[in-house]
Amino acid sequence: MRRSTGFFPTQKEAPREAQIISHQLMLRAGLVDQHCSGIYTWLPLGVRVLKNIETIVRQEQDKIGAQEILMPTIQSADLWKESGRFDAYGDEMLRIQDRHGRDLLYTPTAEEVVADIARKHLKSYRDLPALVYQIHWKFRDEIRPRFGVMRGREFLMKDGYSIDRDEASARASYKKMMTAYVRTFRRLGLTAVPARADTGPIGGDLSHEFLIVAQTGESELFYEERLEGLMANNEDGKDDVDVDDILNIYAATDEIHDPKTCPIPAEKLKVARGIEVGHIFYFGTKYSEALNVNLAGQDNKNIIPHMGSYGIGVSRIVAAIIEASHDDRGIIWPESVAPYKIGLINIRVKDKACSKVCDELYNDFQNAGIDVIYDDRDERPGTKFADMDLMGIPYQISIGPRSLEKGTVEFKNRKTGATEELTLAEVTTRIKKRFVT
């Protein structure tokens, strides 16, 4: 995309109310625009990041055989009254009446709808296990929305649901989903710690939160450091996951960590703050019982299926990545989620020879299907360099009349800050080798 014709509203200063760095940078880089308290419009650069995250999440869900569905954002209160959560959920649930005075709500999660679909469409144990997910918008009417999309009201979530014939099968689904989560966070360039957690209002007896270690995290986290090695991205692209191994290592949120009973000596325990980016639950028959989900069993006895639910905060991850990966110049996107892989800077657009070279390189990359943002505006070079760094573009190519005289361009790695002088042929070959599959 050409910067001159695209809509990329960057700002030098963040508004004062943006307290944390991710919120400041998301506003400054033009990822989002605040619509009202806790509600944001995602601008072009933000949508590209969001879609990249969505794609990785989707691919890893598909890989474990989960099937994508889409449940309504506006749901009838009837099912929620059946489960008892219409009253239990409290003020965070956005309650609505339609023109006929019927109670509706904006979905904060969807266990009831999944149980309802199960009772309508699943007939017998042979239809199990069933594993579905959606990537869809949710609403929680936070009393004090803050920290931008980190704690907003309308947010994008992947919520998955497993339906199994018994506890053993449900635990197997839980582990399968955990495997997908480890792979997902690795591909997102994040080291997420899976910590035993309280099940909260969802219920159940088995639950893990996935947390990104960051100073601005809202939760306190206790874990054995070697867990990080298992969760982190393997540079060589291996996607081995040994969930049993991971589950054997101590990690817990402050809600359930108790120094008195913790089996790990304090000196071996890492204490950190974490940002919750995923939460998974096994809650047995809580919702299938409440909603009377009865399937034919193998031995003519009816079975009440065991369920689990599995969330990933897709829009929150945008902020979490920034909290974990930025410097004083701006965002540093991991390649996998970067809105554009390449930033091309035309240092002097009024120089015809320079613009010709830049235009040709841009067209060449475009035709090769490489995501490139091309700053062809008539602005000072300093403004352009600053904007590319602010936006976090991983690889930046700057071309000006002076370097062209030498027959070279400047190639910069946003993450390391390293710059190289390369010929046009060298830079083209390197980029295509990396990004054309």
Place this chain on the structure above:
Amino acid sequence: MRRSTGFFPTQKEAPREAQIISHQLMLRAGLVDQHCSGIYTWLPLGVRVLKNIETIVRQEQDKIGAQEILMPTIQSADLWKESGRFDAYGDEMLRIQDRHGRDLLYTPTAEEVVADIARKHLKSYRDLPALVYQIHWKFRDEIRPRFGVMRGREFLMKDGYSIDRDEASARASYKKMMTAYVRTFRRLGLTAVPARADTGPIGGDLSHEFLIVAQTGESELFYEERLEGLMANNEDGKDDVDVDDILNIYAATDEIHDPKTCPIPAEKLKVARGIEVGHIFYFGTKYSEALNVNLAGQDNKNIIPHMGSYGIGVSRIVAAIIEASHDDRGIIWPESVAPYKIGLINIRVKDKACSKVCDELYNDFQNAGIDVIYDDRDERPGTKFADMDLMGIPYQISIGPRSLEKGTVEFKNRKTGATEELTLAEVTTRIKKRFVT
């Protein structure tokens, strides 16, 4: 996907309340499940169709340089009070109060939010033209929802918006978007007629509806038949669009067609019923004036930008395609939107040799990235044939012990009904040639 492990709830009978064929077939084929009046859950098969349509719509928007954004589904009433539409919209707008008693609404369209973003982030005429779109959920509280997703309450829409410095530039954006629409509908396998239409509550003086000719259409439509040729899909994949040519041909909805003033003699006029799948508007400065969008002009005078908005009913198109393309056995998907391109039927799963051949073919297709649904259930062949036709899978391969003895498989074209006996090698080559790029 293997049918045995997937969630594909097909039904022999449609519920009585489903009056039109698309609604019946969407329920029977397991595309959607009714959650409550006018609100549906999209099941796995339905999501795949929806995503395919979404992808085509997105690609054609991107091709004309429109940029994707995502505006909130829950919007503050403030902007809508500024434009006067909070009162004007009536009962179709779903109105909500949050926990603090602030007025919110579920977006039925988004001209106000776009104008608000424009006044906050666009500075001068140099930032124009701006062209943005989103593919996102909307809600209209229809008094009597009916016909399934055709006239539901929650629906998926592509809504695009243009912001231009003056009328001439706005009309150019309008034509650009029209070009994208022609290409989009062609790729969806639809012949959509662009008819001059009333602007309705959006306002403005230039507007076209895109309608699919179908007996169940809610609008009456008058047009010169040669328009169909210009709009229809070119088999050779050309995407030439001459908008001026199209605009010169008479087509109008009943709202504005007047036999007395119509320039085309009655005998040359085709009268048909149509399903509205798109609607585009140029409405000048209506919203930019109401919301005080002022940009710096070229000559130091401020300009009030001219705007247009451009809708495509993405979820409605699923139903419209079915209305236009089905037979008494079920849905006939155009290849471009089919949930799976290939249906593989294992006629006798208990026959080890037969299952081995089927499994291998399935794995081969999967590895080649071909979308295939594999019916490996222990069911009667008749049930499997019926389900594949109901689901509308374009190409079906049936493999049983008897055909394998002869060294062949049955290859069926869903659309023409033609079947061929082919060797395994022939069928593999043909499919890969078509679907592996």
